[in-house]
Amino acid sequence: MKSIVLYTEEIDEPEEAAEELFEQAEDFVFEKNSIGIIFADEELEVYEEFYRCLAEKWSFPIFGTTALAALVGNMGCKETGISMMIMTSDECTFAADITTELTAENYMEKIKDTYERLSSGLPEKEKVVLSYSVIIDGLVGDDIIDAIEAAGADVPVYGALASDQFNFERHRVYFNEKSETAAQVMVLISGNIAPKYLCVKSISNKANISYEVTDSRDNQVFRLGNSIFLDALTQAGMGSKKTQVTSDYVLSPFIATLKKKDGVEVEVTRNLFMLDQEKGSGIFLGGVPEGTSLEVGVLSKEDVQTTVEQAFRTILSCLEKEDEEYHTILCTSCAARLLALGGDAAVEAEGYKKQISDNTSVFGMYSYGELCPVNIGEEKDINVFHNSTFTLLAF
Numbered sequence: 001m002k003s004i005v006l007y008t009e010e011i012d013e014p015e016e017a018a019e020e021l022f023e024q025a026e027d028f029v030f031e032k033n034s035i036g037i038i039f040a041d042e043e044l045e046v047y048e049e050f051y052r053c054l055a056e057k058w059s060f061p062i063f064g065t066t067a068l069a070a071l072v073g074n075m076g077c078k079e080t081g082i083s084m085m086i087m088t089s090d091e092c093t094f095a096a097d098i099t100t101e102l103t104a105e106n107y108m109e110k111i112k113d114t115y116e117r118l119s120s121g122l123p124e125k126e127k128v129v130l131s132y133s134v135i136i137d138g139l140v141g142d143d144i145i146d147a148i149e150a151a152g153a154d155v156p157v158y159g160a161l162a163s164d165q166f167n168f169e170r171h172r173v174y175f176n177e178k179s180e181t182a183a184q185v186m187v188l189i190s191g192n193i194a195p196k197y198l199c200v201k202s203i204s205n206k207a208n209i210s211y212e213v214t215d216s217r218d219n220q221v222f223r224l225g226n227s228i229f230l231d232a233l234t235q236a237g238m239g240s241k242k243t244q245v246t247s248d249y250v251l252s253p254f255i256a257t258l259k260k261k262d263g264v265e266v267e268v269t270r271n272l273f274m275l276d277q278e279k280g281s282g283i284f285l286g287g288v289p290e291g292t293s294l295e296v297g298v299l300s301k302e303d304v305q306t307t308v309e310q311a312f313r314t315i316l317s318c319l320e321k322e323d324e325e326y327h328t329i330l331c332t333s334c335a336a337r338l339l340a341l342g343g344d345a346a347v348e349a350e351g352y353k354k355q356i357s358d359n360t361s362v363f364g365m366y367s368y369g370e371l372c373p374v375n376i377g378e379e380k381d382i383n384v385f386h387n388s389t390f391t392l393l394a395f
Contacts, residue, residue: 001089001193001395003328003361004028005073009081011044017082018053025086034088035096035187037330038064038174039365041080042164047179050082055176060086061096063185064174065132065162068335071364074356076349085363087328092191095121098175099184104138108147111184115151118188126188128195128395130330131159131371132173133184135285140219141369141385142287144184149383156195157383158393160332160367161285166246171368189395194324198315199372199384199391200307201269203297206255209236213292219284220276224294228280238296245275250299250339253388254284257293260384264376269297269388271336285369285387299388301347304337307390308351315392316355329356330393331364337388338366348390 006024010017036058040047044066054062070083087094095118099110119126133144141161148157162171172181211232215223224232233239240248249272256270274283288294319326333348341347356362372391373381 001087001092001328002031003085003087005361005363006084006086007072007075007078007081011041011080011082012046014046014050014053017050021054021084022057028086031088031090033090033093034060034086035094036060036062037085037363038062039067039070039083040064041082042066042170044082047174048177051177061094062174062176063096063098063132063187065160065365066164066171067365067367068163068165069338069366071331071333071349071362073362074353076346076353083363085361089191092189092193093122094187094189095119096175096185096187098173098178098180101180101182102136102139102184103182104136107136107139107143108150111144111147112151114186115148115153118186119152122188122190124190126155126190127193128155128189128393129153129157130187130189131157131184132162133159134162134171134173134180134182135168135368136182140287141285141371145371145383145385156197156373156381157371158197158330158391159371160365161369163335163366163368166335193395194322195393195395196315196318196326197373197391197393198311199370199374199386199389200311201389203253203255203269203299203303203388206295206297209296211294213288213290213294216288216290219287220281221284221288222279222281229282230275230277230280233282240275241277243274243277246271246273247339250336253297253299253336255295255297256288258289259291260382264382266374266376266382266384268384268386271334271387286385299336299340301341301344304340305347305351308348311390311392312352312355315394319394326394327360328395329360329362331362332370332372332391333364333366334370334388335366335368337390
C-alpha cells in the first residue's frame with residue numbers, strides 16, 4: 001500500500017485549499033485503486049464545497065472526521081487546517097460508505113446493513129476494517145465494535161471517535177460530500193495486505209486505589225464496591241463539584257480490567273468524562289460493565305513521549321521481519337494525551353519522525369476514543385475500544 005500525506009492551513013477558501021493539496025500531490029503516482037482520508041479542524045465550515053473542489057480532479061472516495069489535532073508525517077502535529085492521506089494500490093480494493101443517522105435504538109441494524117453491503121461488493125474477503133464515528137447519545141465505542149462484529153467481521157477493526165475542541169458539539173464525520181453529526185464511516189480493504197497493529201498505554205504508574213464496579217449501565221458507573229461512585233472518589237481525595245470533568249481527570253485516567261467474551265480479560269484505559277452530581281455517578285468515554293476492576297493511573301508527559309517511541313520502534317522492528325513492503329502507517333492518539341502534553345504538542349511527532357524512512361507515510365489524529373485490536377496470547381487478537389492510548393496500524 002503506497003500513500004502520501006498532504007496538508008493545508010486554509011479552511012475558509014475551498015478552492016485554494018484544494019489547489020494546495022493538488023500541488024503537493026503533483027508527482028504522486030496513483031495506482032489502480034485509491035482512497036483519501038481527511039482529518040480537519042472543526043472550524044472547517046465549507047466541507048461540502050471543499051469536497052466538490054477535490055472531486056473535480058480526484059474521483060476516488062474520500063472519508064474522514066474532525067480532529068482536535070492531526071499527526072501529519074514529518075510535518076508533525078497540526079492543530080488547525082486540513083490534513084489528508086491518499087492511499088493507492090494495484091493489489092487492494094477499497095469499499096467505503098457512511099451509515100444513515102445512528103441512534104441507540106437502530107445502530108446495530110444500520111451498521112449491519114452498511115457493512116454487509118460493503119463486504120458483498122469486494123472481490124474477496126476483507127482484511128481490515130477502518131471505522132470512524134461520532135459520539136452518539138446512548139452509545140459507547142464498545143457498541144460500535146460489537147455492531148461491526150455482529151455484522152460478520154472477523155478481521156481487525158481500526159479507527160477512532162471524532163474529536164473537536166472539547167465542546168463535544170462540533171465533531172462530525174465525512175464521506176464524499178456528506179458531513180454528518182450522528183453517523184459512522186466504514187472502509188473495508190481487501191487484497192494483498194497483511195495489516196499489523198499495536199496499542200500502548202501511557203501509564204507507567206498506578207495510584208494505590210482499586211475498586212470493583214458493582215453498579216453500572218454501559219458507560220455510567222453508579223457504585224464502586226459498597227460506595228456511591230462520587231463518594232468513593234471524594235474519600236480518595238479525587239472528588240469534584242463540577243459536571244464536565246474531562247480536563248480535571250486527564251492525568252489520572254482509570255485502568256479497567258474488562259471481562260470479554262469467552263472469559264478473556266483485557267486491560268484498557270477509561271477517561272472520566274462527566275459527573276452526575278445528583279445521582280453521584282461517573283460517566284466514562286468507554287463502557288465500564290459491572291464486575292470491572294478499576295484502578296487509578298498516573299499519566300505524565302514523559303510517559304506519552306516514551307510510549308510513542310516504544311510503539312514505533314516495536315512495529316517497525318516487526319515490519320522489518322516481513323516479506324511484504326509496508327509504506328503506510330495510520331495512528332490514533334487519545335485527546336487526553338494531547339492535554340497531558342500541555343504546550344508541547346510536538347512531543348509525539350518527535351517520537352516517531354526520527355524512526356520512519358522516507359518512503360513511509362505516517363498519518364494520525366487525536367480522538368475521543370481509539371479502536372484497535374490487542375493480542376491476548378497464542379496469536380489471538382480481540383478488537384477493543386480504548387481511551388488514553390496510542391495505536392498504530394501498518395499495511
